[in-house]
Structures are given as structure tokens and as C-alpha cells.
Amino acid sequence: ALMYLETGRYVITGITISSKADMSELSKTEPELAKRYEELRRQYAKASKDLEKREKYREAREIQRDEQIRQIPGWQTFQLALSEDAVKYLAMEGPIVVVNATPICCDAIVITQEIISVVKLHEMTYKKLAEYLATTTISDALLRLWTVAVEPILAATPLTPSRRVWWLTTGIAGRAPFHAASDHRPGSANNASSHAISSYIPSLKALHFSRSKRSNSAQAQMMLLVTMSTNPAPHHNLDTSYEEAAITKTFGTSKTHIAHPTPEDVLSLLPNFPFVHFACHGASIAYDPSQSGLLLTQNNPPAMITISDLEVDLIEGAIAYLSACFTAEQPDGKLADEAIHLANSFQALGFQHVIGTIWGADDRAAGEVARVFYERVFERESGVGGWDVAGALHGAVKAYKDEENADVVTWGPFVHIGSS
Structure with missing residues (x-):
């Protein structure tokens, strides 16, 4: 199945x-x-x-x-689906949880190194999930999501010492923020972030692809910073100073900063940088996800760099940080299982890690989370090599949440997509 x-x-x-x-x-x-x-x-x-x-x-x-x-020895599985053993091997750093929500049933397939098992989600139905996501407040929806899905899944899932979990969602479940599911009352540990460090993947093959491109500390730390602090109406201007300062502190002279660029400027430079950070507005186009994109300029009039534009060949992509609204928002309707959004597109482009947002991000929260993320991301490597990108984002979000006593609306949209 x-x-x-x-x-x-x-x-x-x-x-x-x-x-x-x-x-x-x-x-x-x-x-x-x-x-x-x-x-x-x-x-x-x-x-x-x-x-x-x-x-x-x-x-x-x-x-x-x-x-x-x-017919070539060693290439018998070329372009074929991953074997069961290969799928289990992908769970070596932590379990993969495939959440399946259909009108017939709702369940989770939990993949570990040892076994692939099914967790029945008896309290979650397709109809109720759709109602939670469409009609309730974010806090109420996240509480229900914790109760009917995330809590029973984590209770049945053996975690590794890293506490890493990879979420792979299907259909309408793709619009559910499993990483932020919680009872957010003060002092409560009934929440996903207290138990696990979450990442998302669009498919098992995408995770396999990302792992094959694993980065390490020997990689040249060259950063392309793209900012749009001044924006055409009706978009408001952005305070990108927090992010600019954090990136300058981390990358120094290895940073190339382009402000208010054209799409052509970005596409010409993108292949040369293993690290890229966008601080700008994003747009999610529900009826045609391939036209979703990042707002830039074209001789002053607004212009978009869209998903359909992203066809460049990267030398070696490490981290793409998309500090813009809706960059990881899952499409609805017939294209839900295609998982077409900007963050997934940057991973397909060749970036091992992508940071995105699943709803609109508050300017101050975006700046603070990015600042702490860059302070932490190169501090230590994950257990199997490469930087602990998901851990750095998890820590940055927690720091902002705890320091500001912030509402989930401000810290909840930030997600990690990729491998380690």
C-alpha cells in the first residue's frame, strides 16, 4: 500500500x-x-x-x-520505485510518518529501520479534518489535531535519540500543521514540539534525493541574500534589517547581497551559491500553483520569480531559506498530492534543506527566527554528517516562542523541508 x-x-x-x-x-x-x-x-x-x-x-x-x-551491472533499479529495505534505510535518522486522510479512513503509516506499521486514527475523519482546517481558529484546530492525530501517532512511534520525525502528508492532510499540533496552555507539554523535531518531505524519493546531496562543514559557505524591503502597493514594506545583520555576522565577506533585483538577476546568480536567503513577499496561487512565487521588481513594476522559472542547474545546494509568506503552503484540490509549492520546488532544484512558511509570517517573528537560526545552524553537525538544520530551526522557533510568550500564529508557520 x-x-x-x-x-x-x-x-x-x-x-x-x-x-x-x-x-x-x-x-x-x-x-x-x-x-x-x-x-x-x-x-x-x-x-x-x-x-x-x-x-x-x-x-x-x-x-x-x-x-x-x-542492463548495466549495478543499475538494475534505475528509475524504479524504492524497495522496502531502501525505504526502511531512509528512517535511520528517525521515523517517517505518512499521514493518510481519505473519506474512507484516516491512518498513519510509520516507517522505522526495523518495521513498517499502521496506526489507525479512529478519532480523525476526513470530514472533521476539513472542518477543523476551514472553520475553526488556528489554536482550536491545532488542539484537535494534537488530540486526534499527533498524540496517538507519537505514542505509537519509537523515536531515536535525535527526536527527529519526518512527516509525509497526503490529500487534505497536507494542509494540516502537524509540527505545531498542541495544547498551548501555559506549562502544557501536550504538543508536538515538546516531543519531536519535525521536518516535512513531499515523497520518499525526495528524501532519498536530498540525502544523496548531503552537505558538510567543508563546503564553501557562500550566501546569496535577496531582499525586498520596499515593495509596490498593495504589498507593505518589510523590515529586513534583522535578517541582513544575522547573515552578515554569519557569512561576512562570503555574502552577496542583491536588493530589489529582477527575476533574471536572481536566476543568473542562483546556481553559484550553496546558501540562499530570500526576505520578501510571497504569493500562493491556488488555481495554478506553478505560478506561485516570490515578489521582486522589473524596472520598478512588480515581477515574480515563479515555480515554473526554477529550472536552473545548481553546483551544490545546501540551504534555501525562504523568509516570505506561504512558501510552503500546500495546494488544495486536484493537485494536493503533487505538493507543488516554492519550498518543495527549491528542494527539487537541488537544495538539501529548505526553510519555508505555511501561512503568513509576522515581520518581527521572521527576523528573530532567522537571526537565531543563523547563530545556531553551524554550531554542530548532525549525528551522520552535515549541519543540524532542522534542530537549528526548532531551537530558533522555541527561543522566540519562550522569550516573547508568543502566540502560535506568529511562531507556527516556520517549517523545515529536507533531510537532516
Whole structure:
């Protein structure tokens, strides 16, 4: 059942991820075959979409090429779904929880290194979940989410010493903030953040892809900082000074700062930087998620850098911090399981870690969380190599929450997407 679920979601971006992950290794051993395969894929990706005959020919040619590659020793699983053992191996740093919410039933598939098990969520129904998310206050919705879903899931899930949990959500569950589920009354430990350090992943293959690009402390710490402090109406101006100061303190002369750039400016520089931080407005386009984007400028008039623009080839992506509203908001409706939003798109682009927001972020909270995040992110590495990015975000959010006695509306939107 898990493999069927994985096959049916994140299909559009998953094709790109699979090709990038497999091609990078294949090109080392079979460069000519890898080149021909990639040329074929690119040729038909750019072709017009109006000929059914062309589509059938494309499928036949790609299948033929896949089979040719699978004849090479060591490449028998090229572009195939992950095996059960491979899926369990992904849980070596902490359990993966797949939350499934349908009109038929609601449950969670819990993946650990030892076993894949199912937790029935008897108190959660599709109808009630939709009502929580649509009609109640955020605090009430998070309390219900804790009671009917997160508490029983964590009670049945053995955590590792790192307390890491990766959430993979399907359908309407993709709009539920499991990392922030809680009873937020003073002194209460009945909340997800007291028990676990949460990350999100759009698919198992995406996690596998991210792990294959694991960064380490030897990587050049070059930062591209993109800011939009002054914005065209109706967007309000932003105080980006907290973030600018924090990044300058951390990266020093390794920082390149571009203020009020055009989309072309950003896209031309993006491939050269393993670290990128956007401090600007974001827009989520529900009816066409591929047009969601970040607000920049184009000779003073507003311009967007959209998801559909993100097709550059990165040298080595480490962390993309998207300090803008709605950058990790899940689309609704028919495209829910495609998980098309900016944060996932930056991960598919090649960034191992992405920080995003699932609803509008308060300017001061965004600045303070970013400041503490950059103070902490390079302090220590995770247990298996690479920086503890999720831990740094978790700590930064907790520090802001505790110091300001902040409401969940201000600290709740920040999420980590990626591997460690």
C-alpha cells in the first residue's frame, strides 16, 4: 500500500528528482548513455503537448532507454520505485510518518529501520479534518489535531535519540500543521514540539534525493541574500534589517547581497551559491500553483520569480531559506498530492534543506527566527554528517516562542523541508 501511495503522488516534480539523482551517478560510469537519455528527456519536455502520437512515442522511447540502462551491472533499479529495505534505510535518522486522510479512513503509516506499521486514527475523519482546517481558529484546530492525530501517532512511534520525525502528508492532510499540533496552555507539554523535531518531505524519493546531496562543514559557505524591503502597493514594506545583520555576522565577506533585483538577476546568480536567503513577499496561487512565487521588481513594476522559472542547474545546494509568506503552503484540490509549492520546488532544484512558511509570517517573528537560526545552524553537525538544520530551526522557533510568550500564529508557520 505504501508503494502505491508513493507512486501516485509528487509525480510531476518526482520525474525531475529521479532523473537528477540517477543521472548524476550514471554520468560518471556511462557518460554517453546518460547524455543520450538526458537529451531525449529534455527534447520531449520542451515539445508541444498537442499530439497524442508524440506522447506515445516519447513513452516508448524512454522505456526503451530505461531498459537499456538497467542492463548495466549495478543499475538494475534505475528509475524504479524504492524497495522496502531502501525505504526502511531512509528512517535511520528517525521515523517517517505518512499521514493518510481519505473519506474512507484516516491512518498513519510509520516507517522505522526495523518495521513498517499502521496506526489507525479512529478519532480523525476526513470530514472533521476539513472542518477543523476551514472553520475553526488556528489554536482550536491545532488542539484537535494534537488530540486526534499527533498524540496517538507519537505514542505509537519509537523515536531515536535525535527526536527527529519526518512527516509525509497526503490529500487534505497536507494542509494540516502537524509540527505545531498542541495544547498551548501555559506549562502544557501536550504538543508536538515538546516531543519531536519535525521536518516535512513531499515523497520518499525526495528524501532519498536530498540525502544523496548531503552537505558538510567543508563546503564553501557562500550566501546569496535577496531582499525586498520596499515593495509596490498593495504589498507593505518589510523590515529586513534583522535578517541582513544575522547573515552578515554569519557569512561576512562570503555574502552577496542583491536588493530589489529582477527575476533574471536572481536566476543568473542562483546556481553559484550553496546558501540562499530570500526576505520578501510571497504569493500562493491556488488555481495554478506553478505560478506561485516570490515578489521582486522589473524596472520598478512588480515581477515574480515563479515555480515554473526554477529550472536552473545548481553546483551544490545546501540551504534555501525562504523568509516570505506561504512558501510552503500546500495546494488544495486536484493537485494536493503533487505538493507543488516554492519550498518543495527549491528542494527539487537541488537544495538539501529548505526553510519555508505555511501561512503568513509576522515581520518581527521572521527576523528573530532567522537571526537565531543563523547563530545556531553551524554550531554542530548532525549525528551522520552535515549541519543540524532542522534542530537549528526548532531551537530558533522555541527561543522566540519562550522569550516573547508568543502566540502560535506568529511562531507556527516556520517549517523545515529536507533531510537532516
